[in-house]
Amino acid sequence: MRRFVVVAVPYLWLLALFLIPFVIVLKISLSDPAIAIPPYAPTLDLSEGWQGLKDFFAGLDFENFAFLTTDDLYWKAYLSSLRIAFVATLFTLLVGFPIAYGMARAEERWRPMLLMLVILPFWTSFLIRVYSWMGILSSEGYLNQVLLALGVVAEPLTILNTNAAVYVGIVYTYLPFMILPIYATLEKLDMSLLEAAEDLGCSRLSAFWLVTIPLSVPGIVAGCFLVFIPTIGEFVIPSLLGGSETLMIGKVLWEEFFSNRDWPVASAVAVILLLILIVPIILFQRNEQKQREAEG
Amino acid sequence: MRRFSWINATSLTLGFAFLYLPMLILVVYSFNASQLVTVWAGFSTRWYGELIRNEAFLDAAWVTLKVAVVSSTIATVLGTMAAYTLVRAGRFLGRTLFSGMIYAPLVMPEVITGLSLLLLFIGIGLDRGILTIVLAHTTFSMCYVSVVVSSRLDSFDRSLEEAALDLGCTPFEAFRLVTLPIIAPAVISGWLLAFTLSLDDLVIASFVTGPSATTLPMKIWSSVRLGVSPEINALSTILIAIVTVGVITASLVSKRAIAARQRDERAAAAAA
Known part of the structure; x- marks a missing residue:
């Protein structure tokens, strides 16, 4: 009996x-917007019995999905989210790899400290970490003050409210997710392999390219997915740091819901976003499984 | 260390500067006397005073704290049960669905989780406010708790549980007296994770709340959308300080616990 409770409570x-809300989203994405409470039709009326059920299903259609394909805004937003997420992931890798590498090569007694320094920002409010860049990147911000004082630029650069600021924000907030898996693979790397490569006549650089990089691929792939997947649906970063040119689907969904109050379209946007996410999520899980099998 | 060259030293220095400089600037400028946040006009604690007198922020902080304590506690109980089920229950009807529902929220975009929960709450006519935020936060953070706890359950020696059962414990006693003390560190870190996730959440709370409850991130959001504000700098500094002290304390405590356990194990080995 107790055993049953342990399974049943979290399950139910x-x-x-989690599951029923999704079914509701799916259902509303097939409904039509209506000026009513709730603002969509049809609503399921079980008191009508079988006829009510039939009317309900007859009222569902794919109109909202058709609408998403006719309006440029949506598919552009999906594409642009994927592009921004992809480019930002590359940048995060470029910044994160050297840090992970440096940590893995640091003296062993320093490593727990370094690891804590990477994890600490993760516990700090996401919103505040994004916000901290607003003061740095604005036209009268700290970065421009420094650049002007050094004479690097003659006029303040416009960075805040552009895609560049969005990239900075993503790299900054998701950096720990990139560093940690790469560090985990680099730390386990057998140093004698590098020595063997050098003994066999590799230069340090070619040993790095031919030994270190290939062996750290599982960590790199895991890190990239951990940055790429959540970035696609990101809302806070494009809203605070991005500008009018920044088109991301998370923001579109938010505005569709809160500003336009079009629930059926917002739900359809959510359904498509989920379908897009399924591919990278499955690839990510394959990578994880392969790694577990390689270790096990 | 042979391979620790100046390149590594530089990349670590630059990397950690990048990670910490923005927050450091925020902390320093929170003591700026000027209303203009990017112009330094001398040291002052004025903004902390204004923050403490700002009732809207205090109310929001109180709501956030209540939500975080309640939701992370329920999430820890549910998440531990879920982890126990995943690792120990073997096969049961709908197991794949269950583990799918545990892992899916971890990768779900917040806007979708928020939207779907709101549509549910409206559908069943639940009044939106603190209760709905607690329900939403519990749902996604229990999944994080269960991942943390199940990795610990996976790694420990099952024969300890079996020994307890053989010696006449009921399954529940075996869990309470043997399993729980062993997985306690994971349960505690799960709680801390759930608590932080709840404190941090802006998007899901914005979707599921009603006019009666505003959380601190929502309050911060509505004021930073208009630009940088000195009061928010002060608030950020306080939050950063709390997190730093918390994380350092937690790591010292766990280090001490590990040292104590190693001492016990050595003593046990010596006695044997």
Whole structure:
């Protein structure tokens, strides 16, 4: 009996608060907007019995999805989210790899400290970490003050409210997710392999390219997915740091819901976003499984 | 260390400067006397005073704290149960669905989680406010708790549980007296993770709340959208300080616990 409770309570909780909400989103994405409470039609009326159920299903259609394909805004937003996420992931890799490498090569007694320094920002409010760049990147911000004082630029650069600021924000907030898996693979790397490569006539640089990089691929792939997947649906960063040119689907969904109050379209946007995310998520899980098998 | 060259030293220095400089600037400028946030006009604690007198912020902080304590506690209980089920229950009907529902929220975009929960709450006619935020936060953070706890459950010696059962413990006693003390560190870090996630959440709370409850991130959001503000700098500094002290304390405590356990193990080995 107790055993049953242990399974049933979290199971029912997730069914009620995770799965059923999705079914509702799916259903509303097939409904039509209406000026009513709730603002969509049809609504399921079980008191009508079988006829009500039939009317309900007859009222569902793919109109909202058709609408998403006719309006440029949506598919541009999906593409642009994927592009921004991809480019930002590359930047995060370029910044994160040297840090992870440096940590893995640091003296062993320093490593726990360095690891804590990477994890600490993760516990700090995401919103505040994004916000901290607003003061740095604005036209009268700290970065421009420094650049003007040094005479590097003659006029303040416009960085805040552009895609460049969005990239900075993503790299900054997701950096720990890139560093940690790469560090984990580099730390386990057998140093004698590098020595062997050098003994066999490799230069240090070619040993790095031919030994270190290939062996750290699982960590790199894991880190890239951990940055790429959540970035696609990101809302806070494009809203605070991005500008009018920044088109991301998370922001579109938010505005569709809160500003336009078009629930059926917002739900359809969410359904497509999920479909897009399924591919990288499956690839990520394959990578994880391969790694586990390689270790096990 | 042979391979620790100046390149590594430079990349570490630059890397950590990049990670910490923005927050450091925020902390320094929170003591700026000027209303203009980017112009330094001498040291002052004026903004902390204004912050403490700002009732809207205090109310929001109180709401956030209540939500975080309640949701992370329920999430820890549910998440531990879920982890126990995943690792120990073997096969049961709908197991794949269950583990899917545990892992899916971890990769779900917040806007979708928020939207779907809101549509549910409206659908069943639940009044939106603190209760709905607690329900939403519990749902996604229990998944994080269960991932943390199940990795610990996976790694420990099951024969300890079996020994307890053989010696006449009921399954529940075996869990309470043997399993729980062993997985306690993971349960505690799960709670801390759930607590932080709840404190941090802006998007999901914005979707599921009603006019009666505003959380601190929502309050911060509505004021930073208009630009940098000295009061928010002060608030950020306080939050950064709390997190720093918390993380350092937690790591010292766990270090001491590990040292104590190693001492015990050595003593046990010596006695044997």
